[in-house]
Amino acid sequence: MTATQETQTSQAMTPLAAGFHDPVHDAQACFRAVMNAMARPGTRQSLDIAGLTPPAPLTSVAAALALTLLDYDTPVWLDKPLMASEAVKAFLRFHTGAPIVNEPVEAAFALVANPGQMIPLASFNQGSAEYPDRSATVILLGQGFGAARTATPAVTLTGPGIQDSTAFPVGPVPPVFWEQVAANSRQFPRGIDLIFAGAAEIAALPRSTRILPTEV
Amino acid sequence: MTDTARIPESLHEQGEYNFAYLDEQTKRMIRRAILKGIAIPGYQVPFASREMPMPYGWGTGGVQVTAAILGRSDCLKMIDQGSDDTTNAVSLRGFFEKTAGVRTTCETAEASIIQTRHRIPEKDLREDQILVFQVPIPEPLRFLEPRETETRKMHALEDYGLMHVKLYEDIAKNGHIATTYAYPVKVNDRYVMDPSPTPKFDNPKIDRMAALQLYGAGREKRIYAIPPYTKVKSLDFEDYPFEIQKFDKPCGLCGAENVYLDEVILDDKGGRMFVCSDSDYCEERRADGHLGPMAADPAAARVGNTRTGETIR
């Protein structure tokens, strides 16, 4: 263990949780799940997270995503419950090196542990008309998939990556969330991209996906 | 000679690369660009393309994309001009065999990742397959406006008037749209995109394709993508609708129709034949007993053999 690691660990008062067992191939497998999720909006992609026991409220799936996508070049924003945990910050700093930023608009990635209370999607970097790729990717933790798991009814998705249309039951999300997602999609090509992290699965909603009016 | 000029240890450890050659930081950077590319279909995402151990122009963009997505359980097919046995396809396949040790194949159906230059396989691709294109000039507007600063504005404003003027001038001058490959398309009703120098014959295949398409341009440092089932429309006019090349004859070897054919010159007396550009497709048909009109011709037999054997000495 290096000196830096020891310092951070003692601050966190618990031993620093390990990263990927096999950094090369675990990251590759996780990336392929994210890529498939992004390419096929609303589909559930399973993720092998064996061995990852990050400090709460960071979840294993969210930790896998962070280890796969974050590094020195990607400022990350954390919501209150995550920001409050020194152990989470130590874990992310040590394993990814990503700078943790206070302003949502400065972040390339955002991790939201309490999605029910999340700040508006418009708070994050939306990218510019010339460089829409410079927008943020927001990762929602603790998501459940399937009608039984969610309080809100499924929304229906259409757009690139979806053959016709598909139902997408997911939650918890704030009440105004789907209006925000629809608004996000309307400003295409600008807009943020969403990843929903469950217990062993993920799904994604890129900005290109349109939300169809739900018939209840 | 100074002390700093010692030959580093790693020089003696040739062959010990990271899996698929690229370091993990580079892979992460490319992976993030791929995700943004998928989220913005047809938009060219700038990425910090690395110098690769093969020259720019040899497929460094496709190679970086493949290296970033490739896993141990993948099965890789590498084609150039539709064929697995063209020299650069052989060379790039060897690169991944050496650096990643993955399974490779010539059969389209068996591959999970297909990297290609200039063609799309004739056989329909599936949802569980990924098609990676090598791209020389990713900017469809580049030959109309060489400045990146200008073309970027045009994409931002969705101002594609220049492209339509160019195509229309073609028609006025030649009676045809004189673009036969790298024929521009509009993706998801938004971005005009260069489908790489595939013949326009292949354009209908990228419309609502079941497989994910990833495009990599190494020298120009751009990555773009078309998610599965995305609408991709070849640019045209109401009175001059888009049309693809048609061949008068079937493949001389396997008799396939409605496929893209290569012209092979048999002698210096005007003797020539047309054979499938997709060599795997042709071989599979012949193995299934399909025979083309020239299959029995001794000259054709030579062509057929060289396609499975040595094409170059």
Added chain:
Amino acid sequence: MYVAVKGGEKAIRNAHKLTAKRRRGDTSVPALTLEQIAQQLAHSVARVMGEGSLYDETLAALAIKQARGDLIEAAFLMRAYRTTLPRFGYSTPVDTGTMLVERRISATYKDLPGGQVLGPTFDYSHRLLDFALAAEDDGAEQPVEMTDNDDQAMPRVTDLLGDEGLMEPDPVSDGGTPVGDLTREPLSFPADRDLRLQNLARGDEGFLLALAYSTQRGYGRTHPFAGEIRYGEVEVEFFAEELGFAVTLGAIKVTECQMVNQFAGSAQAAPTFTRGYGLVFGQAERKAMSMSMVDRSMRWQELGEEPVAPAQDVEFVLSHSDNIQATGFVEHLKLPHYVDFQAELDLVHRMRTEWFEKREQQEQGGAAQEAAQ
């Protein structure tokens, strides 16, 4: 494990073997050593280090040997190797003012503090083939009388001009703004001077030379004077965060050129001299001078000049200066293109058929008209 095997593999293997054989040449002639190349082909080594963007004389010598003396190919080998190296951080800027100078000349002053030091140069040699060198042994080493110049400081000419207010001040770097690095971020436009200089330092010597030459012939004239060219050794330092101070990593040889150019002044700024800057690895004066002239040309916007010439066109210059990119794309035309060619062939056939049909119709029409008359 099943591995697809197809034609061409054997051919490629043989091509590699043949290249290796041709590279070695006649085996009765002794093979070149890396020391021989590094010592005796120093200008080649400098160019390969500069355009390969990696300072290492032995590796450059190896690259030159492996590339059979093809310097662009050698620079490419260096780049491909460089990109695999782990990055520990960025050095602090080298201080060329404290250079251990081997050569220092100024075209703007007859004499100046520290003096003119001619050093090793082709400048005043008569370009007559030296047949003595053709002999295998170079003969005895010629003793060189070195003037003792130990204690005298050698301030840069531009600093001397600056003290009088005649030279634009050195741009003050804003500590908060990180210096760009086009090997980590793709180049985007407009490109600031940090990225422009990095691009030029890696750029092709021939391309920059031609552009610099064009400015002298009126395509964006900048009225340059070679304020100073100096070549020698500078120390490279790295600020170690954990130690809290800079440590010396080693010394490298560099050539620096500062061109002094006219500037008429503007409403905001009094007339003064401006500069173009060139800094390259090893002794490479042609490159350093060309670089500084093109750098100055590209500053037209900041200095309120009119863009009229290729050398001023930042996007054009930066997009085409890299010879690894350029040679790749030009030479890739060697790869098979028969699928695209087939598509073009088909179109040309069709257009020719239509052309002949049209002409026939016109001729028939003409004949009918004549008959009618």
